[in-house]
Amino acid sequence: MALLKSSQEIEILKTGGKILSEILKLVVEKAKAGVTTEELDELAEKLILEKGGEPSFKGYGGNGPVYPATLCTSINEQVVHGIPGSTILKGGDILSLDIGMRYPKKNGLFTDMAITVAIGKIGKIEKKLIKVTRKALEVWLNKIKPGVDLNDIAKQVQEYVESNGFSVIRELAGHGVGHAVHEPPMIPNYYSPNGEFILKEGMVLALEPMVSAGDYHIKTLADGWTVVTVDKSVCAHFEHTVAVTKNGCEVLTK
Secondary structure (H helix, E strand, O other): OOOOOOHHHHHHHHHHHHHHHHHHHHHHHOOOOOOOOOHHEEEEHHHHHHHHOEOOOOOOOOOOOOOOOEEEEOOHHHHHHHOOOOOEOOOOOOOEEEEEEEEEOOOOOEEEEEEEEEOOOOHHHHHHHHHHHHHHHHHHHHOOOOOOOOHHHHHHHHHHHOOOOOEOOOOOOOOOOOOOOOOOEOOOOOOOOOOOOEEOOOOOEOOEEEOOOOOOOOOOOOOOOOEEEEEOOOOOOOOEEEEEEOOOEEEOOO
């Protein structure tokens, strides 16, 4: 897989990313108390197929169980990869929605994005957590440009999150994207010794801070997918797919 995408490929990714963003907005509008996560998943898949795309998470997997849904619906202490089902959303929950699409369906390219939303009225800690995680993503967006070391930005993201009393999830990271759902490089949201990676124009990255209100240690549940905090602290997750441009970066999923 080529780490650098052509201008034509970036235009395709931009088109797909715009469609994906519009789809996620419609899913967010439906995410209210009394709605099941399965209903959100059904809507997301319907909209992706109607637009000529293909869900990139459904059927994804390696040696373990394949992911069975279009959306990842992670609630409260669930960090990522929560599987949609009969769970009914209730007031006070925070819900992370992660969605990916291949567009066009035949020989298309992949974009990926995530957002965390409040279900009804939420507490002060949850409000602050969502705000800080969203701003952690903005740190990435404001610092990305050719010649910059990803590790230097990750350090700034970590420092920002920890200065607000929260923890960066360590065992999960952002990644390259475009020709596949996941491509090199891995992009942690914390400083890694010997983790230098210099950005070049034409790289396409999925930047995704995942932040815990408590400790950063995680575990995977028996379903093989749902990742939760060990201490059951609530988490938030934001993500955009971006292209590294001559002077900075362009958000493709907006």
